[in-house]
Amino acid sequence: MASLRRAMCLGAAVGVATALATTGVAQANDLPGNTTAPAPPPATGNASNQELSAAVSRIKVTQTSGPTGGKRGTLSSTDVNWEPPPCWYEPAMTPEQLKKFSETGLALGQVSPHASWGGQKLWTDHYRDGKDAYNYEDGSLITRKGYDNYNLGEDGYFWRGVATDLEDPDSYGCERVMFWQDAGEIPDVPNAPTARTLAEYAYNKVKVPDTEIELRPTTKSTVNLPTWVWLDKGTFKDVKVRAALPNTGLWAETTAKPVALHLDPGTEDAEVFPASGDCAIHDDGSIGTPYTKANADKTPPCGIRYLRATDGTPYQLSASVTWQITWQGSDGTDGDLPDGTFETTQDMNVQEIQSINR
Template sequence: MTSAAAAILLVAAGHSAYAFGDETDTESSNPSGPGGGAHDQDLVAYASHSRITVRQVRGSGGTGKKGNLAPVDSSWEPPACWYEPVFTPEQLKAFVDRTDGSGDVGIHESWYGKSLWTDHYQDGKPGHNFDDAYSTADGYKDYNIGKGGYFWRSVAPDPSAPASWDCGRIMFWQAPGRIPDVPHAPTAKTLAEFAYDKIRVPDTEIELKPAAKSTVNLPTWVWLDKGTFQEVTVRAELPHTGLWAETTAKPVSLHLDPGTPDAETSPASGECEINADGSIGTPYAEGSAARNPPCGITYLRASGGAPYSLKASVTWQITWKGSGGSGDTLPSGTFETTQDMNVQEIQSVNR
């Protein structure tokens, strides 16, 4: 454009843009990153903002520490981008009139200047999609007012991700009650995978005997009470689409890493499976000090001046179900914690 009042800004990867919508900010925003807030009856949100609402519907309701899961399959990644409904035709017109045109039409594309918006969305002039083919986007007459439906816009949880450029269409209209037939349109699986990162599981606070200090060559018993770990389910919904998914994490095993090669685990793999009642291992009973526990560690050398770092990680099996009878599995996740283990030698006196 020749006027400074009408400019297209392509936002480079790693730089957060902003956009405008009409939904309420929810748990879907990344609390450690850019957020959004109400302003002049519009929601000002960054490109990483999604309108997917997420709430926990079962499990992990305690007040202790909680954390997010790390996928066991390190190559697995959730969707980098997708499209969501943002404006009704009437809301889009009101936004353009009220702001004189200043906001995002895509993850990496912002329009500044009212004529950019009115040319395309009011006067029917074609625009350009910044997709692989640099395709042409047909224009609209008077914002499609009276036709219902929504204008959809691309969203990326992390706009710096290279794959977020795959959603290169500028904001487009979709008839009511339908999901757009375009690549990267949202599905129930999209919501399930988005919810994966929102699952919060309890800290792995294992029970130990002896609790504070172990002795060389004597087993340390490890167990988790059956009430400590329960399934955790989060529900994700995308407004105005009918799409929803519930993602469930179920604890299936506890892995022990003694923090030193001078130790033996029981079982030898260090993988303690969850019992039928939901517990792990067996609580220590008086007189069992010399027995080999079903879940435990035997240290073979004293820790000396610095304690060993015992790592305990619970593996959580992930499944999901969603709208339209859909459902499947996702990669299992782990949550790991560490604690200091002081190991002493048995002192004896020879006469």
């Protein structure tokens, strides 16, 4: 089914004009029934408006709180089946912008995530001269009514679908030819954007700090003696990002809250404390208890005891922080998203010593 939809999603319009012979681009002499399977659309190719030539999202994501310096990375979802929304619609052009694009240069650009139109006449026929456009949407040939002179003088935007992954079969759910919507309104179409859409889009934009844990001993442990693990208070703080879709009033704030540190000693010849390997993150951002010589032989609230020495190849100690993800939207909606994790590893050498003098 996915291959069939891929083969049917190249947009075409009635008319004749000179156009580029680019694979995957609908040319001005492409009639319904003469469609072919397109390659991924070109990222650029029209000097008059490169944004329309690339089916990219205009969602703006900014971090509003949390650490910004040092090493940071993106989260991995704990739910292996969770995916961000495959596609949605966004405002793309004002009437004035579309007129300039259509009547300048090559007029090569995306009319939907998987369909490009190449040649001025395709654009002017449909958006200026009122001629119908034809394209396949969800496996059916759809006729879309044309526009009068780009809707100049009206207040609104032409909306177009965008997709996060063009190889995802579900990304073909936003193939409607770029269409008009009055200003201040969200179109009543499947896959119209919502606050949740923005929150889910922002999930992969959250940058969290590296997990740099404190160890005693530091890089060399001793068989059967505990290695204490901790982080001072304030080390981990909530990270909040705001995703806003221009010209819609839609926004969402996605918050990542650190809730646990998981330790994996890198070998089965070890014990972790607690036994689950999950060290709670306290309200002040601290983890575990700092090491002191007086407690050297005691069981740490967060730590590891190695039972076998390394033989020249260090163990790979893994420390991953679990981040709880929540969101709030401009329309009063809110909710939870799957927890995310961020993991770092470090070398651990373990020595065998028969007696220790303190």
